[in-house]
Amino acid sequence: MDHGTDRAEQGTATERAEPGRVPLAVVVVDRDGLVSHWSRGARRLFGTPKEEAIGRTALDLLPVSGALPEERDTTSYTACDGLGPDLESSLDGGLSYPAAGRARLTAPGGGRVDVLWWAYPLVGPGPERLLVLAADAEALRAGDGAFERIAPGFAPHTDFPGSQDLARRLPEILPSMSVGESARIVGQILELGYPILEFSQNDRVPVTPEWGVARRAERKARRERAARARAAGEPVPEEPPDEGEDLEYAAVRERLEFLNEVSGRIGTSLDLSRTIVEVSRAVVPRFTDVAGTYLREQVVAGEGFEDGVPDTTTMWHRVAVEHTDEPGRWDDVVPVGEAMPFPAHTPFFQCMTSGRPVLVPRISEEMGHAIAAQFEKRDIRPLITGRSMLVVPLKARNVVLGFMILLRHPERPVFNDMDRVTGAELAARAGLVLDNARMYTFQENVAETLQDSMLPHIPPRMAGCDIATRYLPGTLLGRVGGDWFDAVKLHGGRTAFVVGDVMGHGLNSAAMMGQLRTAVQTMAGLDLPPAQLLRNLDDLAQRLGDTYLATCLYAVYDPIASELHLANAGHIPPVLVRAGDGRGELLDLPTGAPVGVGGVPFEAIRVRVEPGDRLVMCTDGLVEMRGEDIGVGLATLCASAAHPAASMDDACDTIIRALNTRGGRKDDVALLMARLNGIEPDDVAEWRLALDPAEVGRARAVVREQLHDWGLAKLAAPTELMAGELVTNAVRHSHARPVELRLVRGDTLLCEVDDDDHELPTLLDAGPLDEAGRGLRVVSTLSREWGTSRTKAGKTVWFELTLPRR
Secondary structure, three states: OOHHHHHHHHHHHHHHOOOOEEOOEEEEEEOOOEEEEEOHHHHHHHOOOHHHHOOOEHHHHOOOOOOOOOOOOOOOOOOOOOOOHHHHHHHOOOOOOOEEEEEEEEOOOOOEEEEEEEEEEOOOOOOEEEEEEEEEOHHHEOOOOOEOOOEEOOOOOOOOOHHHHHHHHHHHHOOOOOHHHHHHHHHHHHHHOOOOOEOOOOOEOOOOOOOOHHHHHHHHHHHHHHHHHHHHOOOOOOOOOOOOOOHHHHHHHHHHHHHHHHHHHOOOOOOHHHHHHHHHHOOOOOOOOEEEEEEEHHHHOOOOOOOOOOOOOOOEEEEEEEEOOOOOOOOOOOOOOOEEOOOOOOHHHHHHHHOOOEEEOOOOHHHHHHHHOOOOOOOOHHHHOOOEEEEEEEEEOOEEEEEEEEEEOOOOOOOOHHHHHHHHHHHHHHHHHHHHHHHHHHHHHHHHHHHHHHOOOOOOEEOOEEEEEEEEOOEOOEOOOOEEEEEEEOHHHOEEEEEEEEOOOHHHHHHHHHHHHHHHHHHHHOOOOHHHHHHHHHHHHHHHOOOOOEEEEEEEEEOOOOEEEEEEEOOOOOEEEOOOOOOEEEOOOOOOOOEOOOOOOOOEEEEEOOOOEEEEEEOHHHOOEOOEOHHHHHHHHHHHHOOOOOOHHHHHHHHHHHHHOOOOOOOOEEEEEEEEOOOOHHHEEEEEEOOOOOHHHHHHHHHHHHHHHOOOHHHHHHHHHHHHHHHHHHHHHOOOOOEEEEEEEOOEEEEEEEEOOOOOOOOOOOOOOOOOOHHHHHHHHHOOEEEEEEOOOOEEEEEEEEOOOO
16 A cells, blocks of 8 residues: 555545544454444554554554653653553553543554544443544644644544444443444534543443643643742742633533533432423523423333334323513413323424424424414414524433423524534433333332232221221332231131231342241131241242241230130240230240241240230341341330320330431331220020030020120121021031030121031032022021131131121
């Protein structure tokens, strides 16, 4: 090749460059140190054609020997035979940050070339490791040898066919980048004159190396010489006047500072409403006079939506309007909260479907009329006609979430191409921030819905007791956890109380909690004794997997016997507040090991209680605090549980306030409180019936008589009918033990029939000629609720009726 021709060609390109602009050579180096991209500008600068450069070692093509002095003296750029140690370190993989420098190279043909270079490490899974930009700065050298500030980039008319090649290659260099996004980045290089390189969804490579180091270093050296002269009593040399910065560089610098300022002002929280306000206020009045923000309907609601290009049916909510006009001028015409679609002929539709900014230097009368046509009974033309308009899309992950309409007053300079690119970059950053807030809101809604679906909705009153519960998530970012509580209705007017805590946090713990909670409900319905229930739960946890570990406290309250039957699997003990003296005490019961450990016995104890006593069960997140002994939290729990309260809800709130205001809590909290009211002996009636069919008539008679004594004559007929059906079945299927009949008057009327047959009856669809199967059908039709359960001696069949209003 004719290197002289190449140099001449390069010189011509340099001469054509506008002052303050530098044609760039673009080189991409892979992880093996080989050149994978070599632009035409690189051929002009370094003298090697693309076909010879691709695949060669970068160190051979970009000489790096003869580095700057060790002292890194920046008073002037020292001429050398290489591009400097920073670039050499970059090529060797030893530099992880952007770098820039200046060097003098030996050009093809023996001449010397003054070169500026910038190196940007590429981070990501792709093979490319380094982007190198270099430029011939010789034509821009000032007469005194000092180097002016310049904006590295492409002049608009500079021939750079390699830009299209780079645009196609960027998605390969950065796999997370789409073709459209790479075109946008290359477009910014072409129009703004500074490189922007996004290598992930969240990080940006700094793009503003210190172009003016030499000038500032020179001024610093003069100041140091002046200081030494003053110290020595010598005349101080006169400071020469500053020539000022290049205007174009100043404009670029101003926009970079503006973008950095905006980035610092938006996204200070994950609250979607606050983020919307921050984005709108960040651009007024510095960049625009009016900013209207529109978002998709699903974004505002914090919901997910299908990907795809919006259409004329897509509803857009106006979520913010910021302006510098007189207060209230925009409120009635374009109120916040309004939702509307946009016709295809509008610039707004063009922006949201193309995903690119739309620039209208001046809104004409015709366009103002077309835009105003969609606002029914409101004339928006006086607000927009004659103004400069820029519509920028709010995008994230290649999905348009919304757009911003930016308007400038007629007396202000119109938006230009640089404003369009600046607005696009601003909108890209704002789009990511809004999408983060949207995703957080969406995930928060999902987590809250999931947690609500997993936590039971316990009625405030059950047989012989009042119940109140509380659940608090450990952190705002993780509303789903493994803590749970439950109350399960058992036969005989008893209630099972459960509090459990799965090890860990997040969705996995929540899923595990759901399985264990369902298992506890099922086994409680079988009326398993507390110790046996925990034994079975432990076996289940081991079968589910090695990671299934949970603590669990299980208690059965018998309001007739005034007794608690409790077993513990590694959980903190419950607190019992005695009604007599109002003192709270931790119940001393065997601790046991968490379920899932395996091979550990569980023991149960029985505790006598009195009407009015309160049982408090909670998870350790309420009493444990980092850096504090758990005994302090348990003592606070006992004291706060014993504090007088007007209601059960107030009592729960008192406990939460006492323990949740200490700070430092990170774990979930589940709290269950039950006031054990008991059932008076006068509200219970029991009979033993012989295994004789004649006892069925007796059963009906005693039921009718008892209900009349209780003042429940309205329930006598259906109750004696259903009781007779159950006693008939019990007498028919019992083996030796007498049948037991019991009536309990509480919040409902409960009727139970016990026998020694272990086979549970099933509801059958009896035909007209069938002799059996109608008894349970009658019970199912007439009762409020009915059920069966096994007991140690056999089974219990029961039903409930709603008490008549008094």
